[in-house]
Amino acid sequence: MGGSQFSTTAEGQMTKQLKNLLRDAHLSERYDRTPRTINRWKREKILPPPDMTIEGFDYWYPETIEANERKRFSAKSSGEASGLVSS
Numbered sequence: 001m002g003g004s005q006f007s008t009t010a011e012g013q014m015t016k017q018l019k020n021l022l023r024d025a026h027l028s029e030r031y032d033r034t035p036r037t038i039n040r041w042k043r044e045k046i047l048p049p050p051d052m053t054i055e056g057f058d059y060w061y062p063e064t065i066e067a068n069e070r071k072r073f074s075a076k077s078s079g080e081a082s083g084l085v086s087s
Contacts, residue, residue, distance in 0.1 A: 021051070021059040030065075046072075 022030075024038045027047070031038075041047045042058070048068045050058035 020062060022062060022065060023057060023059055027060075027065070 024035055027038050028035050048064055051061050051064055052059050
């Protein structure tokens with residue numbers, strides 16, 4: 001009986017995680033950019049690699065996108081602070 005409960009709980013957690021995944025359309029809305037721009041960002045590696053691809057669709061966990069944003073924005077800030085970015 002305990003194994004059944006664990007499996008149901010694990011399935012529920014997995015379903016919840018899958019519902020939270022972000023697709024290209026979500027990123028278009030998040031950044032107010034066209035799907036074409038999102039595709040270009042994927043090619044140019046501005047966006048991190050997707051956490052998974054299912055039937056040709058790329059998916060990211062919100063945490064992956066947020067970590068990428070922190071990394072990109074902190075690199076800009078530190079570059080400006082150290083004079084590496086020209087005005």
